[in-house]
Amino acid sequence: MYDVYSVREDFPVLKEVVYLDSAATTQTPVQAVSAMEDYFFKYAGNHGRGAHRLARQTTDHYEDARENVASFLNIDHQKTIFTKNTTESINMVAHGLEWNSGDHIVTTLIEHHSNFLPWMRLREQGVEVTIIGPNEYGMIDPNYIENAMTDKTRLVAVNHVSNVFGSIQDVARIVKIAHKGGAQVLIDGAQSAGHMFLDVGALDCDFFATAGHKGLLGPQGTGVLYVKEPDMLAPTFVGGGTVHAVTTTGFELEPSPARFEAGTPNIPGVIGLGRAVEYVQELGTADIERHETTLAKDAARRLAEMDAVEVYGPQDRAGVVPFNVVGLNAHDVAMILDETKKICVRSGHHCAMPSIRFLNVEGTVRASFGLYNTQEEVDLFVDSVSQITSLVA
Numbered sequence: 001m002y003d004v005y006s007v008r009e010d011f012p013v014l015k016e017v018v019y020l021d022s023a024a025t026t027q028t029p030v031q032a033v034s035a036m037e038d039y040f041f042k043y044a045g046n047h048g049r050g051a052h053r054l055a056r057q058t059t060d061h062y063e064d065a066r067e068n069v070a071s072f073l074n075i076d077h078q079k080t081i082f083t084k085n086t087t088e089s090i091n092m093v094a095h096g097l098e099w100n101s102g103d104h105i106v107t108t109l110i111e112h113h114s115n116f117l118p119w120m121r122l123r124e125q126g127v128e129v130t131i132i133g134p135n136e137y138g139m140i141d142p143n144y145i146e147n148a149m150t151d152k153t154r155l156v157a158v159n160h161v162s163n164v165f166g167s168i169q170d171v172a173r174i175v176k177i178a179h180k181g182g183a184q185v186l187i188d189g190a191q192s193a194g195h196m197f198l199d200v201g202a203l204d205c206d207f208f209a210t211a212g213h214k215g216l217l218g219p220q221g222t223g224v225l226y227v228k229e230p231d232m233l234a235p236t237f238v239g240g241g242t243v244h245a246v247t248t249t250g251f252e253l254e255p256s257p258a259r260f261e262a263g264t265p266n267i268p269g270v271i272g273l274g275r276a277v278e279y280v281q282e283l284g285t286a287d288i289e290r291h292e293t294t295l296a297k298d299a300a301r302r303l304a305e306m307d308a309v310e311v312y313g314p315q316d317r318a319g320v321v322p323f324n325v326v327g328l329n330a331h332d333v334a335m336i337l338d339e340t341k342k343i344c345v346r347s348g349h350h351c352a353m354p355s356i357r358f359l360n361v362e363g364t365v366r367a368s369f370g371l372y373n374t375q376e377e378v379d380l381f382v383d384s385v386s387q388i389t390s391l392v393a
C-alpha cells in the first residue's frame with residue numbers, strides 16, 4: 001500500500017507549501033541530500049584522478065551512482081553518461097553525430113525547445129527537419145511519423161511525455177517504425193523517467209535523454225544520456241578525463257562513458273542522484289505512476305467541470321494538468337494561487353512555444369503532480385481555482 005504521508009516526511013519543504021510544479025523540477029528527498037552531505041563532509045575528492053583514499057572513495061561512490069541509474073533504466077552502465085540536464089544530453093547527440101547535407105530528421109511540434117532547437121539549428125548544415133503535428137489532445141500518431149520518413153531519414157526525435165499536454169506517446173511503436181525505416185531514435189524522457197514504469201533497454205531506442213532533477217528526484221545540475229552505440233557518437237567536449245594517450249600530434253579517447261564526461265563532473269549531484277534513484281526504485285514506479293496519475297486525472301476532471309476553465313491534454317494523462325481560467329492571464333492565476341494558498345504551479349509557455357501556439361493561447365497554467373502530493377492538496381487546489389473563477393464570473 002503506497003503511503004504518501006510517510007513519503008512526505010522525506011521532503012521537509014512540503015510542510016510549507018503545496019508544491020504542484022514537479023514537471024519543472026522535483027523536490028529532493030532527505031536521503032539524497034544526506035548522501036551529498038556525506039560526500040562533502042566525509043570523503044570529497046575528485047573523480048577518477050589520484051591514488052589517495054578520498055579520490056578512490058569518491059570514484060567508487062560516483063560509479064555506484066552510475067550502476068544505480070543504469071540498473072533503474074535497464075541499460076548498460078558503460079552507455080550511461082552523466083550530463084548536467086536533459087538539454088545538454090540532447091545537444092550532445094545533435095553535435096556528436098556526423099551530419100551531411102540532405103540528411104533528414106523527423107520531430108514533432110510538441111517538443112520542449114530542448115528537443116527542438118538542436119535539430120532546427122542543423123538546418124544550417126543542410127539537414128532537413130520535418131515537424132509532425134499532434135491531435136488536439138497532444139497525441140502524436142505514429143503513422144504520421146512513418147509517412148514522413150524518407151530514405152534520407154537519419155533520426156526521429158520525440159518526447160515520451162509532453163510537458164505541455166501531459167500526453168504519453170507510443171514510443172515503443174515509434175521506435176519500431178523508425179528502425180524499420182533505417183533511422184535512429186532519440187527519446188526525450190525528461191517527463192517520464194521516474195514517473196512511470198520504464199525499461200529503456202527493452203524500448204531499444206538509440207538515445208534516451210532525461211533529467212536527474214525531475215522524476216528521478218536528484219538535485220538540479222544532473223542529467224542522463226543513454227547511447228546505444230557510443231562509438232558512433234563523437235564527444236562534444238574533450239579534455240581531462242576523456243583520453244588515455246595524448247601526444248603533440250594526436251590523442252586517443254577513453255571508451256564510453258569517460259570519453260563523454262570531460263572535466264570534473266557534478267560529483268555531489270551525481271552521488272545524490274544515485275541515492276535518489278534508489279529511493280524511487282524502493283517505492284516502485286508502478287505505484288508512483290498510479291498515485292500521480294490518479295491525482296492528475298481527478299484534478300483535470302474537476303477543473304473541466306468548471307464553466308470558466310479550459311483544460312488541455314488527453315484524459316489518459318501523466319501527472320501534468322494544463323489549464324486556463326477564461327479571461328485571466330495564466331501568470332495572474334499562478335500568482336493568486338501562490339499568494340492566497342501557497343500553491344506553487346507553473347505558468348507561461350513552458351519552453352514549448354510551438355505547442356502553445358498550437359493551442360492558440362498565450363500560455364497556460366500547469367499543475368504537475370509528484371509522488372509526494374496528496375488528495376487533500378488536489379482538493380485545496382481545485383477549490384482555489386474555483387474561487388478564482390468567481391473573479392471573472
Ligand code: PMP
Pocket residue numbers: 023024084085086087088112114115159161162163188190191210211212223351
Ligand atoms: N524536455 C522536456 C519534455 C521537458 O519537460 C524539459 C524540462 N521542462 C526538458 C526537456 C529540459 O530539461 P532540462 O531542464 O533538464 O534540460
